[in-house]
Amino acid sequence: MQTSSAQMTRILAIETSCDETAAAVVENGARILSNVIASQIDLHAQYGGVFPEVASRRHIEVIYPVIEQAVREAYIGFDDLDCIAVTRGPGLVGSLLVGVNAAKGLALARNKPFLGINHIEGHIYSLWLTDAAPDITFPLLTLVVSGGHTELYLMTAHGRYQHLGGTLDDAAGEAFDKVGRLLGLPFPGGPAIDKAAERGNPAAFAFPRALMTDQGYNFSFSGLKTAVMRQVKQYNTRPPVADLAASFQAAVVEALVTKTVQAALDYGVMAVHVAGGVSANRALRQAMSAALTIPVRVPPLFLCTDNAAMIGAAAHWHFVNGRRDTLDLDVIPSLQLA
Ligand code: KG4
Numbered sequence: 398m399q400t401s402s403a404q405m406t407r408i409l410a411i412e413t414s415c416d417e418t419a420a421a422v423v424e425n426g427a428r429i430l431s432n433v434i435a436s437q438i439d440l441h442a443q444y445g446g447v448f449p450e451v452a453s454r455r456h457i458e459v460i461y462p463v464i465e466q467a468v469r470e471a472y473i474g475f476d477d478l479d480c481i482a483v484t485r486g487p488g489l490v491g492s493l494l495v496g497v498n499a500a501k502g503l504a505l506a507r508n509k510p511f512l513g514i515n516h517i518e519g520h521i522y523s524l525w526l527t528d529a530a531p532d533i534t535f536p537l538l539t540l541v542v543s544g545g546h547t548e549l550y551l552m553t554a555h556g557r558y559q560h561l562g563g564t565l566d567d568a569a570g571e572a573f574d575k576v577g578r579l580l581g582l583p584f585p586g587g588p589a590i591d592k593a594a595e596r597g598n599p600a601a602f603a604f605p606r607a608l609m610t611d612q613g614y615n616f617s618f619s620g621l622k623t624a625v626m627r628q629v630k631q632y633n634t635r636p637p638v639a640d641l642a643a644s645f646q647a648a649v650v651e652a653l654v655t656k657t658v659q660a661a662l663d664y665g666v667m668a669v670h671v672a673g674g675v676s677a678n679r680a681l682r683q684a685m686s687a688a689l690t691i692p693v694r695v696p697p698l699f700l701c702t703d704n705a706a707m708i709g710a711a712a713h714w715h716f717v718n719g720r721r722d723t724l725d726l727d728v729i730p731s732l733q734l735a
């Protein structure tokens with residue numbers, strides 16, 4: 398993909414890959430005209446995790462009101478849109494299908510170009526919706542840390558990615574959510590651990606840092622989760638939640654920062670970007686910035702977790718480079734980026 402962005406675009410983007418029903422209108426891949434998110438967190442909290450069948454049913458109920466609200470709040474009409482973009486994967490198949498079918502229906506009814514976007518690429522492009530966008534130059538390193546992914550990419554141009562490493566088992570956010578459950582904290586575990594860790598001692602427990610001596614850029618968090626579980630089982634009463642949360646978080650952060658810093662040095666990048674739900678983590682943000690002398694960029698909190706604006710930002714670069722998808726495009730639950 399080239400780097401031309403001169404063409405003006407207004408893109409309606411739809412995101413339903415997991416448990417947020419989201420729609421946004423984004424101008425030129427940079428300016429958010431509207432960004433509507435109907436969260437299902439309360440619905441899934443009772444199960445302690447995302448229940449796929451419940452998620453897709455709720456998407457069906459709210460998708461059209463969410464889309465209408467996004468267009469209304471952007472103060473435009475459907476005719477002003479240049480393209481309808483939607484997340485086609487990775488994600489939960491039933492959830493993805495709701496968004497993709499809604500987007501196809503709109504594209505057909507309104508005779509608009511249609512684009513299916515990779516959710517991970519959306520997270521990467523959340524940085525282009527920030528004030529830092531004009532300063533972004535390549536090559537850069539992007540760490541995408543979310544509930545489903547922990548991936549390190551070298552990005553050499555718009556749309557050009559080299560996968561350097563990723564998790565061999567649990568994603569970082571998944572580990573936060575599982576440990577949160579072990580500690581009796583509310584769902585999702587990430588923000589709850591972030592908060593509980595404030596009062597805890599990160600050195601209270603020496604939890605394992607997997608693959609730290611490994612030369613590659615891969616991560617592993619399942620051993621860490623098991624170590625926390627073993628520690629929790631040693632208490633007959635309520636375990637020291639704050640210390641466990643802080644020590645667990647320190648282990649995750651150290652692994653993420655060490656591998657990212659090593660890759661940044663090895664590839665001589667201009668900057669490091671961190672995106673995805675876990676990039677909201679305060680300890681991670683602080684540690685990554687402290688460990689590097691090149692710019693470390695993270696999105697504002699509202700763009701860390703799933704949203705449709707980031708899908709619109711990614712779609713802009715594909716659209717201006719001439720990509721158009723046909724309406725027989727299918728969802729791909731395990732879609733890869735590179
Ligand atoms: O990007 P996202 O909204 O959805 C996926 O694409 O998976 O990420 C959700 C994940 C959840 O695992 C959640 O626990 C985690 O992001 N998360 C956090 C924080 N806020 C959200 N993890 C650590 N610290 C946080 N402050």
Ligand code: ZN
Nearest residue numbers: 543674702703
């Ligand atoms: Zn996500």
